[in-house]
Amino acid sequence: MSDAYLALETGDVVEANARAPGRARGELVFTTAYTGYEESLTDPSYEAQVLTFAYPLIGNYGVREDRFESDRVHPSAVVARELTDDVADWLTEEGVPAVDGLDTRDLVLDIREGGAMKVGIAAGPDATPEAAREQLADCPHMSDLTDIGSRVSVPEPEVHGDGDVDVALVDCGAKGSIVSSLVERGATVHVLPYDTTPAELAALDPDILFVSNGPGDPANFEAAEALVGEFVGDLPIAGICLGQQVVARALGGATEKMDFGHRGVNQPVLDYESKRVVMTTQNHGYTVADPGKLEVTQINVNDDTPEGLDSAELDVITRQYHPEANPGPHDSLDFFDDVLAMADCCRTPVTAD
Numbered sequence: 001m002s003d004a005y006l007a008l009e010t011g012d013v014v015e016a017n018a019r020a021p022g023r024a025r026g027e028l029v030f031t032t033a034y035t036g037y038e039e040s041l042t043d044p045s046y047e048a049q050v051l052t053f054a055y056p057l058i059g060n061y062g063v064r065e066d067r068f069e070s071d072r073v074h075p076s077a078v079v080a081r082e083l084t085d086d087v088a089d090w091l092t093e094e095g096v097p098a099v100d101g102l103d104t105r106d107l108v109l110d111i112r113e114g115g116a117m118k119v120g121i122a123a124g125p126d127a128t129p130e131a132a133r134e135q136l137a138d139c140p141h142m143s144d145l146t147d148i149g150s151r152v153s154v155p156e157p158e159v160h161g162d163g164d165v166d167v168a169l170v171d172c173g174a175k176g177s178i179v180s181s182l183v184e185r186g187a188t189v190h191v192l193p194y195d196t197t198p199a200e201l202a203a204l205d206p207d208i209l210f211v212s213n214g215p216g217d218p219a220n221f222e223a224a225e226a227l228v229g230e231f232v233g234d235l236p237i238a239g240i241c242l243g244q245q246v247v248a249r250a251l252g253g254a255t256e257k258m259d260f261g262h263r264g265v266n267q268p269v270l271d272y273e274s275k276r277v278v279m280t281t282q283n284h285g286y287t288v289a290d291p292g293k294l295e296v297t298q299i300n301v302n303d304d305t306p307e308g309l310d311s312a313e314l315d316v317i318t319r320q321y322h323p324e325a326n327p328g329p330h331d332s333l334d335f336f337d338d339v340l341a342m343a344d345c346c347r348t349p350v351t352a353d
Contacts, residue, residue: 004099004123006079006107007132010114016079017101019088021124023131024097025139026050026076028119029285030108032264036281036327037087038067044074044152044173045241045283047215048145050119051075054108054264059084069175069326074152074215077121080104097123115259116285142285143257148216149173149223153194160189165343168192168206170224172242173214177326181336182210195223198230207343209235211243213322218245218255218286225250236315236342241284244309244318251316253292258305261285262320265328268301269321271308277301280321281328287320294318315342 002015008028027049031040034055040046058080078091078098091098099121111117120135122128142148152173161183169179172194182189190204194214201209209231211224218225221242228237228250239247245255262282269280287305294316298308307320322328323335 002101003125004121004127005129005132006099006102007120007129007136008110009117009119009136010110013129013132014102014107016099016123018097018123018127019083019100020078020091020096020098022077022095022097023123023135024050024077024121025135026119027116027142027285028052028107028111029116029261029263030054030104030111031283032266033281033327036265038063039069039175039327040283041073041075041078042068042070043175043283044070045175045213045215046075047148047152047173048142049075049215050077050079050121052079052104052107052111053081054104056081056104057084058082059087062086063090067326069177077123079107097121099123111260116261143217143219145216146220149194149214149221152214154191155193157193158191160191161187163187165208165340166190166204166206167208167210167340168201168204169210169212170194170196170227170243172212172221172224172246174212175322175324175326177324178212178240181324181333182340185336185340187340194221196227197223198227201227201231206235208339209237210339211237211239211246213241213243213283215242217257218242218249221246232314232316236339236344238316238339238342239318241282241320241322242286244306244320245286245288247316247318248288248291248294248309251293251314252290253288253294254290255286256289258285258287262300262305267321269298269307269332270301271298273297278331279329280307280323280332281325282321284320317342
C-alpha cells in the first residue's frame with residue numbers, strides 16, 4: 001500500500017513509497033546526473049524545488065560530508081526510482097521529505113513535455129492524496145519568491161583564503177566549491193550577502209566583483225544587479241549561472257524562464273573562438289534572452305541558449321554552467337584562472353556614487 005502521494009499541476013496524483021516523511025511543495029524539476037547526488041542535494045540553486053533524479057538508483061556510494069556544497073539540503077523534497085537507506089536516513093535527519101518506488105521516467109517525460117511544474121507532496125503513515133493536493137494549492141511560482149536570496153545567502157560577510165587577489169563574491173546561493181576554486185588559485189574571497197550595497201562594496205575595495213549562482217528568478221536579485229551596474233567599468237566582473245543572468249540584466253539585457261531548464265553533468269557547450277565543445281555541469285531554470293552590452297561567446301549545443309558572455313572593453317566574463325565541476329567534468333576549470341587574470345593591482349580604488 002502506498003504511503004506517499006505527489007499531486008501534479010496537471011491534475012494527476014502519483015502514488016509512491018515514503019522514504020523520509022513530511023509535507024512539501026515546490027517546482028518539480030529533474031536532473032540527468034547519475035553521480036554527484038550529495039553535491040546536487042546541497043546545492044543552494046535547488047532551493048524551493050522538488051528534485052527528481054532521472055538516474056534510477058541514488059545513494060550507491062553512500063553519503064560523505066566532504067562532498068557537500070553547503071551546510072544543508074536545499075530541495076523542498078526528493079523523488080527517485082530507488083533511494084538507498086543511507087540517503088533516505090540523511091534526508092530524514094534533514095527533515096526533507098523523500099519518496100521512491102515510482103516510475104520517474106514518466107515524471108521526466110511530463111516535465112519535458114509540459115515544462116517544470118508545481119507539485120505538492122505528502123509522505124508518511126498519514127499521507128493522503130488530499131494532503132498532497134493541499135500542498136499543491138499553496139505552492140507559489142518561482143518568480144513570486146522575491147525573498148529567496150535571504151534563504152541561501154550568508155547573513156554577514158565571510159573571508160576565505162589569504163591570497164594576492166581580493167574577490168568580492170556576492171552570495172546569491174554560492175556553492176562551496178566556487179569559493180574553494182578561487183582560494184586554491186591564490187585569491188582572498190570575501191563572501192558578501194546578496195543584498196550588499198554599493199557603499200559596502202566600495203568600502204571593501206576588491207580587485208574583482210563576482211556574482212554567484214543561486215535559485216529562482218534573477219529579476220528578484222535587484223541588489224546584485226545594482227552592484228554590477230554601479231561598478232562596471234571600474235571593476236572586473238564575473239558571474240556563474242544566476243550570476244550570468246544578473247550581469248546581463250544589469251548591462252541592458254533580459255532573461256526568461258526556460259521550459260524545464262538545464263540540470264545535469266552532460267550539457268555540451270560550444271566555444272565560438274576555439275570551436276571546441278566541452279561537457280559541463282549545469283543547474284538553472286532561467287536563461288539570458290538578450291545579452292545587452294555583452295557578446296555571446298559560448299552556446300549550448302542542444303538549444304543554442306547563451307552559455308558564455310564576455311566583454312573585453314568592460315572587463316566582464318560570465319558562464320551559465322558550473323566550471324567548478326562538483327559534480328561533473330573538469331573541462332572548464334580554467335574559467336577561474338581567466339577570472340583572476342582580470343585583476344589589476346594598479347587600478348584606481350572604486351567609489352560608490
